[in-house]
Amino acid sequence: MGASDLLTVPFAGAPIFTRPRALRPTNKVLPEHARSHNRALVLQTLYTAGAQSRADVARETGLTRVTISDLVSELIAEGLVAELGQREDARPGKPATLIDIDRSAFQLVGVDLSEHEVFRGAVMNLDGRIVARAELARDGATGEAAFVLVDALVTQLLATATIPVLGIGVGSPGIVDPLGVVRSAPNLGWSDLPLQARLAAATSLPVHVANDANVAVLAEHGATDLDDVLLIKIGHGVGAGLIVGGRPVIGGGFAAGEIGHVVVGTDGGPRCACGRDGCLEAWISAPRLTAQLAELDGTRGAGASAHDEILREAGRRLGIVLAPVVGALNLSEVVLSGPAELLDGVFHEAAVDTLRKRTMAEINRDLRLRMSEQAQDIVLRGAAVMVLSGQLGVS
Amino acid sequence: MGASDLLTVPFAGAPIFTRPRALRPTNKVLPEHARSHNRALVLQTLYTAGAQSRADVARETGLTRVTISDLVSELIAEGLVAELGQREDARPGKPATLIDIDRSAFQLVGVDLSEHEVFRGAVMNLDGRIVARAELARDGATGEAAFVLVDALVTQLLATATIPVLGIGVGSPGIVDPLGVVRSAPNLGWSDLPLQARLAAATSLPVHVANDANVAVLAEHGATDLDDVLLIKIGHGVGAGLIVGGRPVIGGGFAAGEIGHVVVGTDGGPRCACGRDGCLEAWISAPRLTAQLAELDGTRGAGASAHDEILREAGRRLGIVLAPVVGALNLSEVVLSGPAELLDGVFHEAAVDTLRKRTMAEINRDLRLRMSEQAQDIVLRGAAVMVLSGQLGVS
DNA sequence: CACGTTTGTTAGTAAACCTTACGAACAAAC
DNA sequence: GTTTGTTCGTAAGGTTTACTAACAAACGTG
Numbered sequence: 001m002g003a004s005d006l007l008t009v010p011f012a013g014a015p016i017f018t019r020p021r022a023l024r025p026t027n028k029v030l031p032e033h034a035r036s037h038n039r040a041l042v043l044q045t046l047y048t049a050g051a052q053s054r055a056d057v058a059r060e061t062g063l064t065r066v067t068i069s070d071l072v073s074e075l076i077a078e079g080l081v082a083e084l085g086q087r088e089d090a091r092p093g094k095p096a097t098l099i100d101i102d103r104s105a106f107q108l109v110g111v112d113l114s115e116h117e118v119f120r121g122a123v124m125n126l127d128g129r130i131v132a133r134a135e136l137a138r139d140g141a142t143g144e145a146a147f148v149l150v151d152a153l154v155t156q157l158l159a160t161a162t163i164p165v166l167g168i169g170v171g172s173p174g175i176v177d178p179l180g181v182v183r184s185a186p187n188l189g190w191s192d193l194p195l196q197a198r199l200a201a202a203t204s205l206p207v208h209v210a211n212d213a214n215v216a217v218l219a220e221h222g223a224t225d226l227d228d229v230l231l232i233k234i235g236h237g238v239g240a241g242l243i244v245g246g247r248p249v250i251g252g253g254f255a256a257g258e259i260g261h262v263v264v265g266t267d268g269g270p271r272c273a274c275g276r277d278g279c280l281e282a283w284i285s286a287p288r289l290t291a292q293l294a295e296l297d298g299t300r301g302a303g304a305s306a307h308d309e310i311l312r313e314a315g316r317r318l319g320i321v322l323a324p325v326v327g328a329l330n331l332s333e334v335v336l337s338g339p340a341e342l343l344d345g346v347f348h349e350a351a352v353d354t355l356r357k358r359t360m361a362e363i364n365r366d367l368r369l370r371m372s373e374q375a376q377d378i379v380l381r382g383a384a385v386m387v388l389s390g391q392l393g394v395s
Numbered sequence: 396m397g398a399s400d401l402l403t404v405p406f407a408g409a410p411i412f413t414r415p416r417a418l419r420p421t422n423k424v425l426p427e428h429a430r431s432h433n434r435a436l437v438l439q440t441l442y443t444a445g446a447q448s449r450a451d452v453a454r455e456t457g458l459t460r461v462t463i464s465d466l467v468s469e470l471i472a473e474g475l476v477a478e479l480g481q482r483e484d485a486r487p488g489k490p491a492t493l494i495d496i497d498r499s500a501f502q503l504v505g506v507d508l509s510e511h512e513v514f515r516g517a518v519m520n521l522d523g524r525i526v527a528r529a530e531l532a533r534d535g536a537t538g539e540a541a542f543v544l545v546d547a548l549v550t551q552l553l554a555t556a557t558i559p560v561l562g563i564g565v566g567s568p569g570i571v572d573p574l575g576v577v578r579s580a581p582n583l584g585w586s587d588l589p590l591q592a593r594l595a596a597a598t599s600l601p602v603h604v605a606n607d608a609n610v611a612v613l614a615e616h617g618a619t620d621l622d623d624v625l626l627i628k629i630g631h632g633v634g635a636g637l638i639v640g641g642r643p644v645i646g647g648g649f650a651a652g653e654i655g656h657v658v659v660g661t662d663g664g665p666r667c668a669c670g671r672d673g674c675l676e677a678w679i680s681a682p683r684l685t686a687q688l689a690e691l692d693g694t695r696g697a698g699a700s701a702h703d704e705i706l707r708e709a710g711r712r713l714g715i716v717l718a719p720v721v722g723a724l725n726l727s728e729v730v731l732s733g734p735a736e737l738l739d740g741v742f743h744e745a746a747v748d749t750l751r752k753r754t755m756a757e758i759n760r761d762l763r764l765r766m767s768e769q770a771q772d773i774v775l776r777g778a779a780v781m782v783l784s785g786q787l788g789v790s
Numbered sequence: 791c792a793c794g795t796t797t798g799t800t801a802g803t804a805a806a807c808c809t810t811a812c813g814a815a816c817a818a819a820c
Numbered sequence: 821g822t823t824t825g826t827t828c829g830t831a832a833g834g835t836t837t838a839c840t841a842a843c844a845a846a847c848g849t850g
Contacts, residue, residue: 027436028457029429031806031837037424038838055797062423067838069798093796094846175758184757228647230723240723244639251725252623255758262722263753266660266715274755320661324716325723327657328625328635330646358658360669362579363570363650426806426837433807450828462807464829488827489815 035071038063040393042071043080046101047126047394051084053096072099079105080392103127106166109157110383113150113172113188114212116236120380121153123161128222128384130377132160142189150195151202158203167206167391168199169383171215173237177254180209187236208386212379213257214248217241218389219374219382220335228331231372232318234338238281244329260285264317283317289342308346315347319354326367327359337372344371430466433458435788437466438475441496442521442789446479448491467494474500475787498522501561504552505778506545508567508583509607511631514544515775516552518560523617523779525772527555537584545590546597553598562601562786563594564778566610568632572649575604582631603781607774608652609643612636613784614769614777615730623726626767627713629733633676639724655680659712678712684737703741710742714749721762722754732767739766 038061045060046052052060058068075081082102086095103126111121116138123132136153138146150170158165172195174185180196182188200207217231218241227246233239240257242249249256260281261274269278270288282288292310322334336343336351352369359367374381388394433456440455441447447455453463470476477497481490498521506516511533518527531548533541545565553560567590569580575591577583595602612626613636622641628634635652637644644651655676656669664673665683677683687705717729731738731746747764754762769776783789 027432029432030808031426031429031835034424034426034429034806035837037422041422053797064839065798066800066840070838090848091796092794092846092848094798094844096797226647242723244644245642247640247642249639249724252621252727253725253758253761256725257723258725258755258758259719259722261755261758262719266662276752321719324654324657324719327654328637328652328720329644330648330651330653332647357671360653360656363648363653363656366648425839426804429837430806448828459808460829461809461831465807485817486827487815487817487825489813489829491828 037393038067039071039075042068042075043101043392044394046081046099047388047392051098051100053087053098055096057099101126104163106164107131107161108166108384108387109154109161109168110380110387111150111153111157111168111170112212112379112383113170114233114235114379116187119149119153121157122377122380123157123165124380124384126166126388128219128381130380132157134160142187146188146190147193147195147198151199154199154203158205165205167208167387168203169215169386170195170199170207170209171212171379171383172209173212173239175253175255175258176209176211176214178250180207182209183254206387206391208383208390210248210386211239211241211257213239213241214250215241215382215386216337216372216374216378217243217335217382218248218385219378220337220372222381222385223373224333226333228329229333229335230322230325230329230331231335231337232322233378234284234336234343235286238285259321262321264321269317280317280321284314286339286342289314311342311345311347312350315350316354318347319351319358322351322355322369323358326355326364330363332366332368334367334369335372336369337374337378340371340375432788433462434466434470437463437470438496438787439789441476441494442783442787446493446495448482448493450491452494496521499558501559502526502556503561503779503782504549504556504563505775505782506548506552506563506565507607507774507778508545508565509628509630509774511582514548516548517772517775518552518556519775519779521561521783523614523776525775527552529555537582541583541585542588542590542593546594549594549598553600560600562603562782563598564610564781565590565594565602565604566607566774566778567604568607568634570648570650570653571604571606571609573645575602577604578649601782601786603778603785605643605781606634606636606652608634608636609645610636610777610781611732611767611769611773612638612730612777613643613780614773615732615767617776617780618768619728621728623724624728624730625717625720625724625726626730626732627717628773629679629731629738630681633680654716657716659716664712675712675716679709681734681737684709706737706740706742707745710745711749713742714746714753717746717750718753721750721759725758727761727763729762729764730767731764732769732773735766735770 041061042057045057054068054072055065058065072081080102081099084098084100087098106126108124110124113119118135118137120135122130124130134153134156136149141149154168172182172185173187174190175183177183182190182193182195184191196207196209213231213233216233217229220231221229221243229243231241238260240259242257261279263276263278264280264283265278270282271277272279272282293307296306336348348371355369372378436456437452440452449463449467450460453460467476475497476494479493479495482493501521503519505519508514513530513532515530517525519525529548529551531544536544549563567577567580568582569585570578572578577585577588577590579586591602591604608626608628611628612624615626616624616638624638626636633655635654637652656674658671658673659675659678660673665677666672667674667677688702691701731743743766750764767773
């Protein structure tokens with residue numbers, strides 16, 4: 001069985017990004033779609049709860065043991081699920097045969113194009129653990145040259161994989177539509193580049209492409225139980241990924257999360273590359289903060305408190321922008337991703353403080369603003385989630 | 396057949412408001428669920444496209460003529476669909492028998508509790524056209540007394556209905572959970588009032604309750620093709636209703652849209668009832684604007700330009716709060732609902748202008764900010780949509 | 791060792807939609 | 821006036837799906 005034989009799943013996890021009505025597939029539902037859904041449900045149950053018996057899965061999903069047996073035998077035939085032998089612990093009744101997703105059946109490839117100087121990628125197993133890494137220096141490549149680099153990176157990663165690859169996930173900067181066309185990525189000199197289609201043609205594997213921040217939030221969503229998460233990704237630029245009601249938000253123009261050039265506050269601010277004053281990116285992008293701190297270090301007699309003041313003001317600006325979003329969506333979780341030496345300290349404190357002062361405490365009582373725990377690999381892990389979700393309906 | 400016999404529809408339109416994972420029903424999908432979905436699909440096709448033949452519906456939905464015939468005969472037996480006789484226009488082939496939703500089979504009841512002085516309600520037909528109205532002065536009633544008024548209003552409306560009532564929709568201020576419990580509505584003195592359950596018990600009819608602004612945006616969503624709409628409802632308070640990816644957003648604490656007490660800008664502002672300075676509600680609520688204008692009229696020599704300046708500043712404040720939300724969600728449509736004499740003019744202009752200046756033009760190019768066309772009845776119409784969607788899967 | 795419990799399978803049933811086929815009714819062309 | 825082709829709605833039969841019922845196997849427990 002080839003990986004491309006795997007069904008796409010209409011309900012469980014497939015609508016990775018909701019798409020405009022015009023692009024949506026027909027809405028009719030056939031019995032076979034129900035089966036795909038239940039199939040994905042079994043995989044999802046095994047994925048999140050780990051090895052267990054068929055009877056356990058039946059209880060968990062509400063389907064009967066008969067149906068689960070049928071679905072599982074199909075999944076075993078496809079190599080996605082494996083029997084692990086009998087359960088060890090002693091209890092009455094016939095001993096259960098444990099089954100689990102065969103985590104050594106497939107690997108995944110993830111690619112992160114969001115860094116300015118380097119394209120990074122990894123081969124991961126189905127758990128999202130990284131088994132091999134690769135990176136290629138970008139050296140300022142743009143346009144076709146940049147694509148050639150991506151293609152080379154993917155080829156290199158595929159050669160590293162030791163078992164069949166389930167699919168490839170790519171997080172790209174810029175505006176990416178649901179078909180994986182990079183509509184616009186100024187830094188890479190891409191416009192209307194059909195990245196998904198070209199990589200799929202080159203590799204004959206399922207390929208999923210989305211905006212880097214939108215990919216990153218998938219990694220974070222897997223780590224929480226919540227249905228609403230906002231991730232702020234601070235690097236060379238500032239972007240956001242958003243999950244509302246358990247579904248990623250893509251936006252009418254496929255540009256959801258592009259908050260870098262929203263103006264903050266009513267008192268001006270630093271001049272931004274886009275020509276305006278006080279854009280969020282001009283306030284809090286990593287290069288800007290680093291430059292400000294470096295400039296300060298150049299000055300004689302600059303103390304830690306001046307350091308903190310810069311970061312505190314930046315954190316405050318983030319809080320100002322987030323307050324209306326948190327209020328409108330009643331978000332329960334906001335996650336920060338970026339250089340910890342800049343963000344994890346007074347910046348974070350100031351952002352939390354500002355957010356609390358600017359939203360209604362009674363309503364947003366259980367709001368949490370925290371640092372991501374995924375560090376540098378957040379986009380790679382998110383890419384893995386994207387592939388799992390797209391190919392198996394698992395998330 | 397009683398209206399309560401009608402199936403709830405798991406896919407097509409039923410998940411009116413997404414709910415937290417813990418409250419969600421089991422995810423398994425049985426063949427009968429598929430049928431419910433397809434049934435709703437037929438109703439939706441007829442509802443939006445009007446009278447047509449079974450074969451037309453088959454082509455539209457992708458299901459076969461056989462299946463459509465089967466579903467339609469079921470719907471006819473239930474009294475929801477009626478045959479209208481043969482199609483008139485001349486074309487080859489056997490003449491088609493036109494069918495349509497029987498718009499005279501049921502009426503709907505909608506209730507709007509969002510106004511400060513009066514509870515308003517209406518009996519509507521399936522198209523949402525109002526056939527009868529009723530209102531009861533609130534006279535400051537709170538707590539149980541307010542509920543008694545609502546109950547009386549509903550009773551009065553049900554007595555007015557001439558044909559069976561499909562269901563009752565209620566838009567209430569405050570925080571309303573997916574089960575129709577008003578968790579908190581300070582103005583009405585309600586906390587944890589099970590409004591849905593009590594009205595359902597009193598009337599033996601399907602009842603749907605949601606926040607007034609969240610209800611209002613349903614009416615607006617029906618009027619557009621877009622999957623993302625933000626409605627700002629300005630009255631005694633300021634609230635928002637939000638649809639993202641075609642689905643209403645309810646929020647982790649069921650308080651999505653509660654933006655009245657988000658602080659605007661970084662330069663202070665009027666003192667708000669909540670104790671802080673510069674809340675959106677303190678800037679732009681209808682009573683506050685009216686009072687400001689009245690105060691101005693008391694002053695000698697106040698011209699139209701001073702009038703405009705007050706409204707312009709208010710509109711600007713709204714734009715400041717909306718910019719991050721529009722940017723983060725990449726919204727394509729924002730709608731204003733409230734007193735036209737305040738909002739439809741310089742207020743509107745200033746809001747549009749501010750929004751454009753504070754978001755990225757290339758990304759939010761096709762953003763529209765417009766006045767609602769539904770005037771005073773927006774909550775009533777939204778309540779109708781809520782009932783239609785909940786009972787028939789039609790939206 | 792008999793008994794109850796749990797697991798996973800077999801066999802048969804009901805529901806849902808499909809394909810195929812057909813009669814009825816019409817317009818257009820001859 | 822007849823033939824031809826089209827369209828509509830229905831009927832019959834088949835496939836897929838998940839269900840209920842029943843059972844053998846395998847295990848603790850009293």
